[in-house]
Amino acid sequence: MDFAMSEEQTAIFDMAHAFGQENIAPFARQWESEGTIPKSLWPQIGELGFGGLYVSEDSGGSGLSRLDATLVFEALSMACPSVAAFLSIHNMCAKMLDTFGSDEMKSRIMPGVLSLETVLSYCLTEPGSGSDAAALKTRAEKTNEGYVLNGTKAFISGGGYSDAYVCMVRTGDAGPKGISTVYVEDGTPGLSFGAMEDKMGWRSQPTAQVQFDDCKISADNLVGDEGQGFKYAMMGLDGGRLNISSCSLGAAQTALNLTLTYMSERKAFGTSIDQFQGLQFRLADMEIELQAARVFLRQAAWKLDQGAPDASKHCAMAKKFVTEAGSKIVDQCLQLHGGYGYLADYGIEKLVRDLRVHQILEGTNEIMRVIVARNMLAAR
Ligand SMILES: Cc1cc2nc3c(=O)[nH]c(=O)nc-3n(C[C@H](O)[C@H](O)[C@H](O)COP(=O)(O)OP(=O)(O)OC[C@H]3O[C@@H](n4cnc5c(N)ncnc54)[C@H](O)[C@@H]3O)c2cc1C
Numbered sequence: 568m569d570f571a572m573s574e575e576q577t578a579i580f581d582m583a584h585a586f587g588q589e590n591i592a593p594f595a596r597q598w599e600s601e602g603t604i605p606k607s608l609w610p611q612i613g614e615l616g617f618g619g620l621y622v623s624e625d626s627g628g629s630g631l632s633r634l635d636a637t638l639v640f641e642a643l644s645m646a647c648p649s650v651a652a653f654l655s656i657h658n659m660c661a662k663m664l665d666t667f668g669s670d671e672m673k674s675r676i677m678p679g680v681l682s683l684e685t686v687l688s689y690c691l692t693e694p695g696s697g698s699d700a701a702a703l704k705t706r707a708e709k710t711n712e713g714y715v716l717n718g719t720k721a722f723i724s725g726g727g728y729s730d731a732y733v734c735m736v737r738t739g740d741a742g743p744k745g746i747s748t749v750y751v752e753d754g755t756p757g758l759s760f761g762a763m764e765d766k767m768g769w770r771s772q773p774t775a776q777v778q779f780d781d782c783k784i785s786a787d788n789l790v791g792d793e794g795q796g797f798k799y800a801m802m803g804l805d806g807g808r809l810n811i812s813s814c815s816l817g818a819a820q821t822a823l824n825l826t827l828t829y830m831s832e833r834k835a836f837g838t839s840i841d842q843f844q845g846l847q848f849r850l851a852d853m854e855i856e857l858q859a860a861r862v863f864l865r866q867a868a869w870k871l872d873q874g875a876p877d878a879s880k881h882c883a884m885a886k887k888f889v890t891e892a893g894s895k896i897v898d899q900c901l902q903l904h905g906g907y908g909y910l911a912d913y914g915i916e917k918l919v920r921d922l923r924v925h926q927i928l929e930g931t932n933e934i935m936r937v938i939v940a941r942n943m944l945a946a947r
Pocket of ligand 1 (some may be wrong): 658688689690691692696697698699721722723724725766769774777924927928929930931932933934937
């Protein structure tokens with residue numbers, strides 16, 4: 568058992584961290600107030616090989632392990648979890664396309680996906696189905712040319728912003744086996760978007776409904792086989808859960824670093840506040856929880872890389888544990904900043920807002936517990 572990062576892993580982390588500090592952190596608040604991330608950022612990230620982190624090298628991707636990819640998301644989210652999480656969604660879609668797309672589809676779309684000239688959104692949730700995703704209703708009727716889509720996807724990160732949408736749609740009967748995955752390019756007639764949602768956090772990412780109104784796509788835009796879409800969507804989510812957890816981890820680390828500095832500078836009752844033992848204990852508790860979260864997350868990533876039978880359970884456990892630890896830590900860091908923590912200039916309140924949603928998406932933390940308990944009961 569070796570818990571050390573390899574030289575290559577350290578280099579990956581350092582590269583992502585340096586990029587984030589230079590190109591993302593200084594602008595994160597501006598992008599949040601503008602409600603968008605400049606499109607020009609993505610090809611720069613693509614040049615680092617982050618457009619297809621775990622897309623196979625044969626397909627032109629970086630071929631990294633899931634564990635390596637968690638390092639990228641942890642490092643980037645130290646600059647801004649909203650930007651890092653958006654990249655995670657793109658990568659989740661890229662991996663689905665690389666794994667299940669036909670050779671023709673891959674040669675057509677993967678170059679743009681990998682360079683991040685083509686930014687991808689993942690469309691599973693609908694207004695009437697979130698946790699119960701297999702109940703989705705968006706319909707894809709087969710025609711001689713391909714499919715006609717009708718329905719609405721809700722809460723789509725990058726809705727109205729992305730260049731293409733990887734969508735789970737119903738081609739068959741009710742239930743998971745009636746679901747297929749299709750690729751819909753921006754600009755396709757019949758594709759439109761709702762108004763931008765006004766959200767608590769992740770405010771630099773546009774979130775909107777994605778609507779299909781007799782939206783016609785060619786048969787070549789079916790990803791993999793009909794009826795397998797739910798399986799594909801769920802396979803993407805194990806890794807997505809690791810990435811979201813990494814985003815909580817990186818942001819919590821930033822908050823803790825800022826807090827350590829702040830506490831040495833802030834004076835109360837004639838001393839710097841880092842001299843109060845009660846507060847030192849809180850620092851220690853945060854450090855313990857953060858380190859535990861990091862080890863637990865990396866173990867889950869390792870299990871997914873190994874194809875371990877309990878990998879999904881570990882991804883779910885890590886997602887619940889790390890996202891809750893991350894939110895608790897950034898909230899405590901805000902508290903230790905006193906009133907200043909509540910001001911945007913100090914960089915903490917945005918993290919509190921950004922991390923909250925990590926407990927809700929990629930499967931809520933209640934659903935993570937459903938997965939864990941189901942695995943425990945099945946293994947009796
Ligand atoms: C900012 C943001 C961005 C998002 N981006 C995307 C995206 O890009 N693509 C996408 O497809 N979706 C996206 N989502 C949607 C997200 O995945 C869903 O919101 C999430 O899955 C929960 O679904 P829901 O909101 O319908 O809640 P519901 O499923 O209605 O759940 C409501 C409550 O009931 C609980 N609950 C439900 N079922 C059970 C159960 N069986 N046992 C115990 N508790 C249960 C839930 O945990 C929750 O607390 C995004 C959401 C947000 C807020």
